[in-house]
Amino acid sequence: MNRYNKSRASARGNTHFAAARRAMGLLALLVGVIAGWQWLQSHPQHSPWAPLDLRDPPGWATRTKMNAMLGDVSECRAVLARSDVNFSTLPPTGEGECARPDRTRLGNYPLSPDTPAVTCPVAVALELWRRDSVAPSALAILGSELARIEHLGAYSCRRIYGGADGAWSEHATANAIDIAAFILEDGRRVSVLGDWDGDDPEAAFLRAVRDGACNSFATVLSPEYNAAHADHFHLDQDDRWAGVCR
Ligand SMILES: [Zn+2]
Numbered sequence: 001m002n003r004y005n006k007s008r009a010s011a012r013g014n015t016h017f018a019a020a021r022r023a024m025g026l027l028a029l030l031v032g033v034i035a036g037w038q039w040l041q042s043h044p045q046h047s048p049w050a051p052l053d054l055r056d057p058p059g060w061a062t063r064t065k066m067n068a069m070l071g072d073v074s075e076c077r078a079v080l081a082r083s084d085v086n087f088s089t090l091p092p093t094g095e096g097e098c099a100r101p102d103r104t105r106l107g108n109y110p111l112s113p114d115t116p117a118v119t120c121p122v123a124v125a126l127e128l129w130r131r132d133s134v135a136p137s138a139l140a141i142l143g144s145e146l147a148r149i150e151h152l153g154a155y156s157c158r159r160i161y162g163g164a165d166g167a168w169s170e171h172a173t174a175n176a177i178d179i180a181a182f183i184l185e186d187g188r189r190v191s192v193l194g195d196w197d198g199d200d201p202e203a204a205f206l207r208a209v210r211d212g213a214c215n216s217f218a219t220v221l222s223p224e225y226n227a228a229h230a231d232h233f234h235l236d237q238d239d240r241w242a243g244v245c246r
Contacts, residue, residue, distance in 0.1 A: 035112065054083035054127055058215065066216065070119060072104045076120035080104070085127055090117050093122035097168045098157035112148040112183065116155060119175040125216035126177070129235075135214025140146045142203040150180040150191075153233050161228060170219070176236035178240040182209070193231035196223045209233075214245035221246060 044050030052065040069076045080087050086107035089222025094100045103117040106126065118126070138146040154172035154228070159166050170176035181191035182205075195202040206222075213235050214219045221234040225246045 051082060052079045053081065054085060054124065054131075058128075058132060062234075066121075066124070067239065069124065070218070070237055071121075073120055076102075076124060077104065079124060080127075082119065083127075085123075085205065087123060094157065096172075098172045099177065100155070100173050103174070104135045110148045112150050116151070116153065116177070117174060118154045118177055119173060120234070120235060121218075122154070122175055122177060125213075125235065125237060128211050128216040129209075134209050134213065137205055137208040138182065138184055141201050141208060142184060142188070142190070144186040144188065146182060147185045148183040149179060150181040150182050150183065150189075154178075170236035170238045175238060176219075176234060178232040178234055191231075192223060192229075192233060196230075213246070219244045 008126040026185045030205045040047040040050070043059065044053065045056040046061055047059075048061045048064055050061070052062070052069065056062075069079055077089065078088075088105050088107060090103035090105060092099070092101045094105065100117075100119075102119045104123045105122040106115055106123050109126065109130070111126075130146070134149065138144055154171065154177040156169065158169055158172060160169045171178075180193070181189055183189050188202075188209055190202045190205060190207060196206055197203065210220060210222045210224075210233060213233065217235045218238055219234070219236045221229045221244065223230045225244075
């Protein structure tokens with residue numbers, strides 16, 4: 001073999017070697033994609049393609065799927081039904097800024113003095129909040145099961161802070177709820193007004209559930225936000241204000 005043929009043979013060898021490497025690379029990529037897909041199938045909370053089921057633990061895709069459900073009543077109610085949450089629906093009422101096309105009422109939810117009809121996204125967030133934050137925090141920080149959650153109301157046809165002008169409140173459509181206190185099975189009552197300040201377990205509990213609410217509600221306002229919230233947490237699902245958590 002002369003020098004010319006030798007170098008041609010070596011070039012062919014290099015080409016074959018490069019093609020084999022490419023094939024191996026593609027194979028590894030394919031194996032990776034299949035493994036990733038299988039992993040997502042068994043971890044639906046991290047998969048943006050899996051339908052939202054509230055019984056799944058919170059995951060990377062939960063917030064995205066929650067956001068997709070805001071403003072889509074039928075999809076939201078499908079989430080509650082799929083997740084085996086007890087709820088009922090009431091016919092639409094009201095008009096103008098206070099029109100309520102979505103009135104959803106949770107069944108078996110420990111709200112007190114009553115369980116008001118709210119928007120479906122608020123119902124979904126309340127369910128997640130109770131299960132993932134309020135109930136476990138009561139047990140871990142205060143050493144008691146949660147008995148009830150006291151609220152100050154959900155629906156109120158008014159503008160923010162009750163003014164004559166300005167933006168309409170999320171309460172105008174019951175897309176919000178105000179929470180005042182938590183009653184424990186051991187009889188204790190932990191209130192936002194009475195227990196927010198200080199560094200005792202009650203204050204730690206209130207801070208933990210305020211922070212926990214930010215995982216399922218779009219807006220969370222506590223005494224730390226302003227004096228108007230000294231006696232309650234305002235929780236709403238307004239997607240325009242997403243991110244306020246204080
Ligand atoms: Zn409020």
